[in-house]
Amino acid sequence: MRVAAVPRAVRGCRDRLERSAGGLATDAALYGCSTLFAVGIGVVSALPPHRIWGLTAAPGYLIATVVVLAQLAARRRGRAPRLTGRPGRAGLTLFAVAATTGLPLLWQSSRRAAGLPGHAQEEVRVVEHAGQRLLETGTPYLSRAEIAALPVADQLSGYMPYQPGMALFGLPRALAGTAWWSDARVAFAVVTAVLLASAVLLLRRAGTPTGPLIRAVQAVAVLPAGALALATGGDDLPVVALCLLALALTAHRRHGAAGLAVGLAAALKLIAWPVVLVLAIHAATQGRRAMTRLAAGGLGLPIMVLLPAQFVDAAALAENVLRFPLGHGLVGSPAASPLPGHLIATYLPGGRIIGALLLLAAGAAIAGWLVRRPATDAARAALVCGYGLLAASLLMPATRFGYLLYPIAFLMWVPVLRRHRPAAAGVPQVVLVR
Template identity: 60%
Template sequence: MTATPHRTTRSRRRWQALDSAAGGLALDLGLYAVSALFAAVTAATSTLPPHRAWGAIAAVGYLAAALAVTGQLLLRWRRPDAAGLSARVAVTALAWAGATLLPLAVLSIQRAAGRTDRAQEEVLVVEHAGARLAEQGSPYLGHDAIAALPPAEQLLGYTPYQPGMALFGLPRAAVDAWWTDSRVWFALATALVLALAVGTLRARSAPAPGRPDAAVLRGVQAATVLPVCALTLATGGDDLPVLALCLLALTLAAADRPGRAGIAVGVAGALKLFAWPVAIVLICWAATRRAGVRTALGAVGLPVAALVPTLLVDRDALVENVLRFPLGHGLVTSPAQSPFPGHLIATLLPAGRVLAAAVLVAVGLAIAVRLVRRPPRTAAATALICGYGLLAAILLMPSTRFGYLLYPLALLVWAPALTLAPTRAAEAPVTTG
């Protein structure tokens, strides 16, 4: 009965030892060096032109960051300030600029100059959705309208996002320029939301062992410079604002702001369905603090409110894009076909899709039972449940992408920073927003 807690404690200690080795610089160096290798391999081998272009630029950015950390390690004993937290933050900013922002800007400028191979399909989908929202009041095309498109264009006719995502396409609908590329606005939103999350954590952190600012920095690295995040933002980008809002929601939960946490995750849910599981777990956390209704008002109310105008304009188009297409019942199939277990089960075994769906439902029910019997009582526990739950879902979904792993990875690395913000006892009523 006590083996599991002991194993958890040992794992946590191992992670803390690795994370703090050489003042955090050892893991920094490993992160940037491996990322540089990943980017170089992507540039040389990827079959997707935007990915190759990202890799060619990002490899240099990561290499520069790795060299900077190497210099910090060499100077660490003579000048501790050169290897302190402020210096690590500066290198992280350098890495994000070189591996994400610079490739994003280059790809956006080249695309505006006429290159049609400088953005993934989701960029076009979001911008088309923004144009339709501005012109028709709905970001979606109906079944008949998609069927009327040439076969090669039908995939881009689908918008498998919540209505709020179309807002990022409005700048392009107004002005055709590099800075109206939806990725630019994804990046701005991500940076602003993460800055708010970091500011909230630092303002609410209690004096405690564990170098709280270092834990926050590690969480920021996971959400920004990790290759799966950097590549996604530079070439597609729609997942990063959703991730940042989920991290902000968990941060607000750690800061005893259940109402605001509900609003943050509700905004994320109005953009993409991936935020909805996080909203459910957050509501369970809030219920242990007698704030479940307050959290649910934002977490559920905002996504529902975003759906209402679209339902009034064209209900069938909403169902076609948000439900039928992701479930494999659209006119074309989703390109999300990474070879994870769920996809392999669905494609290689008899009645594979039914079997994969059954396994996914079983895992979902197991998580639901856990939430009912032992709901999370801290924001960190909430983040861990969200991270492991999304990891299981991504691995078991019949249609999924490698890039979706950015959600569980960032959530799991963000969790230690949440333990450093003070929270009231779970039994006490919460009176703040």
């Protein structure tokens, strides 16, 4: 079989699964596997927030699984088309979001506000403390000397390894004090819901079928990769939602708005910068004007957000955003999931060098792919982002399973974006290398 035929074969298999029982068969598999995953996390996880999520989310997944099986049975008997068709699937998806993401989030944020420990991951406190510092000093970062002055047990939480924009999610608690609704995760969830709904409505109004949109929402807000992250930590979800909104806007050639969306994502986390690069290359295939509009927001916004922190304390900015993620902080990063990059760096002689070379090789392969086949539409841009971030997540020496949310979301949104390839009248298809 030719190599080029492999992706077509995978897409064909996926399309057959999606057509099976109108998507209900895949729904049953997803909800069933998610039930098992949640039960497993609730029983064996060493992290209290994860265990609590598993125990509170498992009943929701189980109910969704039972309902889907009932829908399948009704469909075979030719009954209740509204309940077994897309309206029924969409309603069940919304229930699953509420039961497996919303309920665990509200439970943990309320218990934490009541003073009970073990109901939030460390990044929640990090973001909230950053918001407090932003109000008091004008920068969300502590200097190396200030971190060294903290008790040893608190030095890790003294680092804020995100872009300055992330501190905005800590402002509710800094301004209003301790309450369930001032928890940074609530702000993450509200912003994510608004952005995700905006992307879905944008695509739906342009004629995207409901079925692929249901699957796209499940990828971000229902499957454990997103639901667990949002209920226990949540800082990755607004970044993912902003990137998906940028891709939806790109599908409709709204490059200026797409630049603002992806620029905001890059102002929150460095992991969004590769998405900025891919969308910039895509915009370049559409002409200079599109490139200029995309770059104004995609590059201008994160740079503008960095400037105040740079002026207040440039050394503190470098300590948190560069030195700590690269392993040169006062304490090591806790990101150490047993993915290939971490295993190579830990157990092989010269593992860090080998891992760096593999990461560079993966980056070069992605760059070569973009040169030979530029991302001339939003679906291809999402595909490149998905595979690129998958390679990075697997090969980075300091990594965690949560990073896999990014490639999962991008790759599962490709079928939705593929439905929208606006005719490029007067715009030639660009091939940089033949």
